[in-house]
Amino acid sequence: MRFIFSLEELAGFFDKNGIDAYRAKQVFHCIYKKGLLDFNQFRQLPKAVISLLNKNCRILAGEIVTSRICEADKTEKFLIKLKDSYLIESALLSSDDARLTACISTQVGCAVSCVFCASGMAGFKRNLTKEEIISQFLLMRHHAQKSDKDITNVVFMGIGEPLLNFENLISAIDLLTSPYAANIGSRRITVSTSGIIPGIKKLADYKKQINLSVSLHSAFDDKRNTLVPVNKKYNIKALMDAVKDYISKTRRHVTFEYVLISGLNDSSEDADALSGILKGISCKVNLIPYNRIEGADFKTSASRDVKKFADRLLKNKINAVRRRRKGFDINSGCGQLKAVWK
Ligand code: SF4
Structure with a gap:
């Protein structure tokens, strides 16, 4: 079975089977513009083409096995089962300004092992294929369209470190931004990283204006070494240099994510050190109260401390x-839905 991913590849397959290549564009139109995930619903195609597709092709590389919705902020989280039975998580995040953002995973588990993250605690299993990355988008879009909504933005902030699965990430972004497929503007796509410097450099050289988000969590190397162990390899000074280079090449602002943990990284000294390393950088800091997970002994910073910071x-x-913890009453922190779903 071939996965429908490349327009050229599908056109070539049709050509070999005596079908006009323009039918490939119609297939992409049905999948990406109409949100159809069943070949039998592709009514503009002749029966012979539908039959060929049913016998040889597939659209999805996974299926939704369960979902939960957070009544407070309408965040909806999906548990998706892959063909080899691994489970990954994706989410739809609603905003007051009518944006609907798909949060997508890029790996099964994660090798970065941030100490406050359920996915990191579960360990790394494998990279997702480009088809598995796109399938999350298609499944959530299909789901949203049932309520007459559509995905406006995409963030690669689910399970995994996107920049450690660079080739498949870029293939997926190429398809998301393609006018024949999802046609989502580059500026509506965000890649989040724990600070993988070679990946940041490659993303800076990719010819699209993708937003970069960096999970920072401390301006001190000793604290960050503990919170985000990859800091031992790529320290804060080197990370900031890579970020400055990214901004100068892409002309995009960078967002820094900072999870506030009581007594660990939420003091005035932490705030001043953070201000120091960000001085002169065109950026925004998202302050996120820590989302409690089983097995980690951290406390969420009190609201007054978050405000002070x-x-x-x-x-x-x-x-x-200051950000709200999206979907926190449905275990919407990275890796948490999977952790409680048995
Ligand atoms: S926070 Fe992100 S990079 Fe860190 S362990 Fe979790 S998934 Fe990996």
């Missing part, structure tokens, strides 16, 4: 935004 950054002229 944010105020300190703003006083230091750093653009900081």
